[in-house]
Amino acid sequence: MSKPVVATTSLAGCFGCHMSLLDIDERILDLVQLVEFNKSPIDDIKTFTKQCDIGIIEGGCCNSENVHVLKDFRKNCKILISLGECAIMGGLPAMRNNRVSVEECLKEAYLNCPSVTANEEQIIPNDPELPMMLNKVYPCHEIVKIDYHIPGCAPRADLIWEALVALVTGKPMNLPYEIIKFDYRGTKWQKK
Amino acid sequence: MAKKVTIEPVTRVEGHGKVTILLDDNKKVKQSRLHIVEFRGFEKFVQGRPYWEAPVLVQRLCGICPVSHHLAAAKALDVIVGAGTGDGLTPTGEKMRRLMHYGQFFQSHVLHFFHLASPDLLFGIDGNPAIRNVVGLAITDEFKHLAVQAVMMRKYGQEIIKATAGKKIHGTGAVPGGINKHLTAEERDSFINGPDPLNIDKMIDWSLGGLEFFKSYHKNNKAIIDDFAAFPSNHLSLVRKDGALDIYHGVLRAVDSEGKRILDDVDYQDYLNYIDEEVRSWSYMKFPYLKHLGKKDGWYRVGPLARLNTCDFIPTPLAQKEFEEYKAYTNGKINNMSMHQHWARLIEILHSAEEMKRLLNDPDLMSGELVTRGTKQKEGVGLLEAPRGTLFHHYRINDDDQIEMANLIVSTTSNNEPMNQAVEIVAKECMEDQDKITEPMMNAVEVAIRSYDPCLSCATHAIGKMPLEISLIDADGELIDRKSK
Numbered sequence: 001m002s003k004p005v006v007a008t009t010s011l012a013g014c015f016g017c018h019m020s021l022l023d024i025d026e027r028i029l030d031l032v033q034l035v036e037f038n039k040s041p042i043d044d045i046k047t048f049t050k051q052c053d054i055g056i057i058e059g060g061c062c063n064s065e066n067v068h069v070l071k072d073f074r075k076n077c078k079i080l081i082s083l084g085e086c087a088i089m090g091g092l093p094a095m096r097n098n099r100v101s102v103e104e105c106l107k108e109a110y111l112n113c114p115s116v117t118a119n120e121e122q123i124i125p126n127d128p129e130l131p132m133m134l135n136k137v138y139p140c141h142e143i144v145k146i147d148y149h150i151p152g153c154a155p156r157a158d159l160i161w162e163a164l165v166a167l168v169t170g171k172p173m174n175l176p177y178e179i180i181k182f183d184y185r186g187t188k189w190q191k192k
Numbered sequence: 193m194a195k196k197v198t199i200e201p202v203t204r205v206e207g208h209g210k211v212t213i214l215l216d217d218n219k220k221v222k223q224s225r226l227h228i229v230e231f232r233g234f235e236k237f238v239q240g241r242p243y244w245e246a247p248v249l250v251q252r253l254c255g256i257c258p259v260s261h262h263l264a265a266a267k268a269l270d271v272i273v274g275a276g277t278g279d280g281l282t283p284t285g286e287k288m289r290r291l292m293h294y295g296q297f298f299q300s301h302v303l304h305f306f307h308l309a310s311p312d313l314l315f316g317i318d319g320n321p322a323i324r325n326v327v328g329l330a331i332t333d334e335f336k337h338l339a340v341q342a343v344m345m346r347k348y349g350q351e352i353i354k355a356t357a358g359k360k361i362h363g364t365g366a367v368p369g370g371i372n373k374h375l376t377a378e379e380r381d382s383f384i385n386g387p388d389p390l391n392i393d394k395m396i397d398w399s400l401g402g403l404e405f406f407k408s409y410h411k412n413n414k415a416i417i418d419d420f421a422a423f424p425s426n427h428l429s430l431v432r433k434d435g436a437l438d439i440y441h442g443v444l445r446a447v448d449s450e451g452k453r454i455l456d457d458v459d460y461q462d463y464l465n466y467i468d469e470e471v472r473s474w475s476y477m478k479f480p481y482l483k484h485l486g487k488k489d490g491w492y493r494v495g496p497l498a499r500l501n502t503c504d505f506i507p508t509p510l511a512q513k514e515f516e517e518y519k520a521y522t523n524g525k526i527n528n529m530s531m532h533q534h535w536a537r538l539i540e541i542l543h544s545a546e547e548m549k550r551l552l553n554d555p556d557l558m559s560g561e562l563v564t565r566g567t568k569q570k571e572g573v574g575l576l577e578a579p580r581g582t583l584f585h586h587y588r589i590n591d592d593d594q595i596e597m598a599n600l601i602v603s604t605t606s607n608n609e610p611m612n613q614a615v616e617i618v619a620k621e622c623m624e625d626q627d628k629i630t631e632p633m634m635n636a637v638e639v640a641i642r643s644y645d646p647c648l649s650c651a652t653h654a655i656g657k658m659p660l661e662i663s664l665i666d667a668d669g670e671l672i673d674r675k676s677k
Contacts, residue, residue, distance in 0.1 A: 012232065016255020016361045022303070023360055025347040025389075029340070032327050042307075043325035062232060092252040095237040105233025109478075110471045113235065114464055114586070114599050116478065118487070119471045127474035129210060129227050154255060154361040 004053040004168045007077060008040040011066040012093050012137060013059025016154040017084040018042065021056075023157035031161075035168060039076075048076045054167065055080045057146075060090040061138045065131040074144040079167070082146045083160070085153040087139065092153075094137040102133050151180060211615055211637055219625045224616040226641065228477035228608075235598045243269060243589045246598070247366055250585070253602065256303070258362050259296035259353055260578035260603075263289055263440075264585040267574030269368035272589060274566025277461065278441035284560035285370030290440050291551045292356035292365060293576070297439060297544040298395070299349025300579040301496075301537050305402070306342030309534060312639050313409055314338075317416070318632035338405070341398050344390055345541075351389045352548060355379045370563035375552075383552050392549045396510065399542040403514055406538050421530040421614040421640040424449030426482065426491065427498035428606070430460070430577050435504035437543065439577035445502045446482060446492055451526045455482065460575040463584060469601065477608045480601055491609035494581025495644060496536035501526050508550070511543035530614055530643045540579075578603045580644065607644045614640040628673060 010018060018041065024031065038052050039045050055077030061067050074080060085091040096105055110116060110124045140146050150163055159179045166173040214223040238249055247265040251258035266289070271277055281289070307326040314335055315324040323332065329339040350360045355375060357363025365371055385391050410417045428446040432438035444466070446455035458466060469478040470487050481490030492498070500519075506512045518527075518535060527536075551557065571588040581603030588597040604611075618640045622633050 012230070014252050014255040014258070016252070016258065019255045020361055022307075022346065023350055025343055025350075026340070028343055029330055032330050037327055043327055045322065063230060065229065092249065093232050096233050099240075100233070100236050102233070105236040106231070108236040108239075109231070109233065113469070114597070115467060115469045115480070115584075115601060116471060117468055123471045123473050125231070125471065125473055125476050127227065129212065129474060130229050130476065133231065153252070157360075 003034065003036045005038050005050060006035045006040075006054045006056065006164075007038045007048065007052045007073065008042070008056040009058065009069055009073060010041060011057065011059035011069060011087070011140075012062035013084065013086045013091070015041075015058070017058035017087075020084075020152075020154035020157050021160055024161045025157070027161055031164070034165070048072070052077045053079060054164075056083050057081065057087045057140050058083050059086045060094065060140060061134060061143055062093055063131040063133045067134075067138075067143055070140055070143050079147045080140075080144065081148045081150060081163075082140045083150050084155055085151065087146075088141075088149050088151060089139045090137040094139075097136040102135065211619075213619050213623060215624075221616065221620045221624055224612070224619045225474055226608075226612050226615050228475045231476040235600065238595050238598050240594050242593055243272060243587060243595055244368055244593075246585075246587060246595060247368075248362070248364055250598075250600070251362055253600075255361055257296060257300045257579050259292055259357060260576065260583050261585070262357065262363065263293055263366055264574045264576050264578070264583045265587075266366035266368060267441075267576060268572040268585045268587050270564075270574070271461070271572025272569050272587065273368040274568055275369035275564040276566070277459075280566070281370055281564050282561040283556040284374065284562055285564065287551055287554055287556050288356050288371040288373070288375065288562075289366055291375070291548060291557065292353055292363075293440050294544040294547045294551070295349045295352025295356065297349075297579055298541060298548065299346045299353070301541045301544070302342055302345040302349065304579065305534055305537055305541070306338065306345070309639075309642055310338065310342075312635070312642070313413075313416075317635050317639055324635075341401070345395060345398055348383075348389045348392075348395050349544075352383065355383070367563065369565055370561075372562060374559060374562070375557040377558060380552055380558065383548075392545065392552060395545045396542065396549065399538070399545045400510065402541060403535075403538045406535055410535070417531045417535075418529055421617050421643070422528055423530070423613050423617060424528045425493050425610055425613070426454060426485075427501040427526065428455065428482075428492040428494055429499040429502045429582055430575060431503050432507075433457075436507045437499060437503040437505070437540075438507075439499075439540075441576065444575075444582075447502055447526060449526055449528055451501075454485065460584075461573050463573060463575070463586075467584075467601065469605075475608070477605055478601075479608050480606050481609075492606065493610045494603055494606040495533060495579075496540055497527060497530070497533040498581065499577060500536045500539065506539070506543055508543050508546035510546055511539055514539045514542060530610075530640060533643045580604055581606055604644065611641050611644050614644070 037043055039048050055073040057073060057080060061070060082088045106124050111122060150159060156179050162173055162175060210227045210229055212225050213221060216222040234253060246269060247262045250265050251261040253261055275281060311324045311328060326339060329335040354360045357365035365373060383392060426446055426448050430442035431445045432442045444455055444458035444460055448454050455466060466483055467480055468483045469480045471478055481487050482492060506515045518539060574585040576583055583603050584601035586599040587595055590596045615637055618636050622636050
């Protein structure tokens, strides 16, 4: 049987979830034996070259391009996973939802900012090359169907590893409270 | 701007970084631009939050070097809680933060060089894109040992962060005025002696090995390392008062492309007197410049190359020896070669490992007061050197301890103009007179950007990744070719 194919992307996230995936450390060497990577920011494959089994999404949707990429992932992946709080519920970027408008955010960064003192023309970036910002930051499952959610900011490497291995080997997951709990700071989790 | 925005799929492909290149009638490069296309609005939405949340909130700008934002915010809040600027903390507070920061430098630089940049050197800029990545290293017998070292070195740095910040990504260790924990004897012993995550002497050995690898590559590939995307510029960084390399605290210094000091011994609380930012309509990333030189001439580079141009020496012996060899290569002159950033980065990896060793043997980490308090201030600025360059955090609070104003100038923003310069040089070199854009041409542009930043991550206070779209447009505005990665 050929290896399951995995694709990953970061939408409106901070890349921390991808870093946590790398935090599986030496198990990366096992992972590359277990699965084949397709489109992902950790490699140079930038467009889907084949149908994938698992798509891992970091980040929610804050602009039209995020939405486009997410839909492209849904189309090309059998299983989609929302990895981390931003994908699951918008995360920190969603702090702008319901509190401030896009316009206020842009004005603060480009007009009111104390280190922008010579923007005489009151320029706010608006080039056609820049994608349209959304009114709110949307979690992924409000845009497309998501099959699994892996919580955390960032989700712990052990959690990502256990979930991925269970998914590709078809075995049940061993997920004790300690590895799911948000910001758990206890001693290193030991697999029984 | 209307509040209601329709969600619609765009026909354009993804890309947080996008390059457009305009050609004139003679197929010469008329204009090239690196657009940063994402924006998130951190400055606005942190307003109203209690100030002590800043170190944990704002680090969510970037999961690749969250510690830099965590500490820069904490340093700004040190000022606000009256704990002074840098030297006001208790020995334990300052040293635990420094250990966290060196751990961060170590892991982030290792990721940048070994995981993300070395595949271009090992497989070639025109190497097969299917294996030109860290996974490719791991499955290629010849390079597997490098992949293993990269993974284990990054792990060491991440474990140091966990021991000091509480978590590997988005920790909570630094608090206004200090730190919230000591290092335990058990943690210290495992970092000094191993076996998991190895030990500090091994890290120093492998750091030296990384330098040997780079230097031998350099000897055989002078053209790519010395000539690729090289251009003169100003350079800016923090340095210690006495001119030593210091990534945690110091004063601002800048030199021009000839080495003349154009800024020296500047207290960063006054940064607004010296730095300003230009807004251009085609990118969400701003363009910082030195005020007294103006928008046109005042732009500068930050990061490893800049730091080794501004500092006078490195205060650890092995890194100092490497620094002398590095300086000798340019006869002591300012180094303006973009790809030499990797060399400088490897020297900083070694320096960070040496500093971690020194700190791990310091008893102040294991006991002593954690936090300093003083007279509350309304405003504070926190600066440090993040792996990719000088990072500015500035907060003002109101009477209710809420954040009233936040201003952030992140490292890659300072490198905005330099990256645009690098893109233009590479475009001129490899795309002029071309009808087609090939994958190696695309990657060449990416290699230039990658020498500054692997991912354009926190630059727009958004994360970007590296995907690129390059459009070749002729003088009539007709699209000749468009390729995306």
